[in-house]
Amino acid sequence: MNPEIVNSIAPVGAIAVFTGMVGWVATTWLKVKNGYPLENSWGKPLYPNGGGEAMERIKLISEENAQLQAELGSLKDRMAVLERIATDQPSRLAAEIDALATKQLN
Known part of the structure; x- marks a missing residue:
């Protein structure tokens, strides 16, 4: 691959990863705040003990x-x-x- 292409795509990829992480944190926070159960990687609800x-x-x-x-x-x-x-x-x-x-x- 051409280094110029990688250098131009890298910031977009970093922004996409950062946006995904912020969205995941916000969704988890809203679930906890409103009393919804959290889910594991298989989609099963995790109820706090x-x-x-x-x-x-x-x-x-x-x-x-x-x-x-x-x-x-x-x-x-x-x-x-x-x-x-x-x-x-x-x-x-x-x-x-x-x-x-x-x-x-x-």
């Missing part, structure tokens, strides 16, 4: 989620009762209250 702390946090969040779901279920039941009270006829509601009051007296 969170250790026991991450597992403990997941356990606590799962327990809190179960408690909130139970609370939501009870609130839905209470809301259904309140809706029934609000939409029932007043005479029927008064009769039910009187029936409960006489039941407690007996």
Whole structure:
């Protein structure tokens, strides 16, 4: 090859390699920043080892989620009762209250 051609192509090649490296670093940084898993050379995701702390946090969040779901279920039941009270006829509601009051007296 002619040395002049190599000397004229070398800066373009160096810029292309540098641009590729900067792009790879930027892509990896964005993946890490936004929580996406990194990939190995075969395209399989690499998940960071969170250790026991991450597992403990997941356990606590799962327990809190179960408690909130139970609370939501009870609130839905209470809301259904309140809706029934609000939409029932007043005479029927008064009769039910009187029936409960006489039941407690007996």
